[in-house]
Amino acid sequence: MSQQIELQANVTEEHAGMRLDQVLSELFSDYSRSRLKEWIIQGQVYIDGRVADKPREKLQGCETLTLNAIIEDVIDWQPEPVELDIVYEDDDILVINKAAGLVVHPGAGNHSGTILNGLLYHYPQSRTLARAGIVHRLDKDTTGLMVVAKSVAAQTHLVDALQKREITREYEAIAIGSMTAGGLVDEPIGRHKTKRTQMAVDPFGRPAVTHYRVAEKFRQHTRLRLRLETGRTHQIRVHMAHIGHPLVGDPVYAGRLRLPKGASDELVQVLRGFQRQALHAAMLRLAHPISGEMMQWQAEVPSDMVKVADALRRDSEAHDWQI
Template structure:
């Protein structure tokens, strides 16, 4: 069985002069290069509304690419008995609380043990859905809530809602440095120029907006609540590093470990032992894609992040630090 879905993305300035097939593989990385090339040759790709069937077509920048994608059953990835922490389920959607260290979608170096593998095992009908129904991703070491579609109709509506910024996602995080007030970061994000596995603030990147507020202040750290308007890869991590407050434990954007002056051996041990970004998708709110009912879920902050917060709280008390 197969289904047709429409994919759309804007070409950035950084893509000027690049070939169509190269840009498609970057903008739609969920799909293989060979599949994207096949869609081009089949006349399923258009640039600003005009069909193009030449993979080597050069782009000028700022075009709109549209792909009329035909999705066959997901056969390239194998079902696996991956345990999924399902916090809500009905006939149309699943809401999962993802654990740290679990990859959402198979990719380079992570072909097994992913959420997608688990979906194929637990929900065989998901083979008929693009990305097995996955609507949005969380980074490997980010924990928390994500919604998955169980039907084509639900997936179509959820993707549209996500693009229209109608799905609310709030995160809990612990940032390095003392922050006095909340705010927002409205800076475009694109692929890092030299570190291809990382993202960066880039004037030629895609619009990206992150709201944040201070939840708790520590002596040299801050606990935050953040809300995404957009959902770029690594968005919160990149934006917080950009304003000088990277997330505790972030292996890509925080640089070397920074220890508070006069930190106790206990706090040092906790911070050294925390080897992932301190980021948790704590709240998810959306309109049900079929019934239209507003729904909201909350996932408790995981134990490892609570341990870091408590150690920082104790450090503030020991140094008689007050907000």
């Protein structure tokens, strides 16, 4: 279904000389600037009753702006009864603990069975939201917490908070190699020049910052806690591989399986059987997009990653390895 919206606001003298798209983003802050710009171009914004010319049109002050737009169903995908592990829900947001193997958004090779399909099934009103309210994504085989908006206002504010780095996301990971201390990776990330499905550190890419600290040391592996300042595709996986410590099981960035010298049969079996990147979104903290209340959630590390850590711990003990 489509949703008709008709809003009106008065331009103040303080806005004199400002561009139309800038003023609209202030007066109608529930909508993203990109969406407002699109409505201007489509002729759905009026200045004193006339159709606005262009997004960069300068305002004189004291005009009356009218937004008369139709929000079409922006999603062509079908609702499906996908099981969602919801850890929190209210009228504006829900927080999901994503399982391994569950795709967030339909794409090439994954047209159904995604979180988006599940959202359309459980919340039919999400059809009027961009990406059904999905604000940020996790890779298919990364587990853990992600927030989804249930209204235009909530989605707009959450996207803005992400861009302003006001949402805290902390991850648990197991990296290959013995790391002595935590640190920071501040390297831009862009599309790989030849492998178009992969990302890579690229001086011409978008800024990307990852903080990491050592949580536990094993003989030839390290358990980490990481925080993102930015949210680039594959960011943690690319950054850790870039500094020589790719994540255990990463099928894209870790290369061939590396087994510790003298590894027990148990550890060999566990590492060979772990077929995804050892990465879990363990903590999410944000200000509620409507009430402003600070909220935080934790998600326990999944059993398959716990199994890997336990095996690495026993391996270290068996070799009388000490820090």
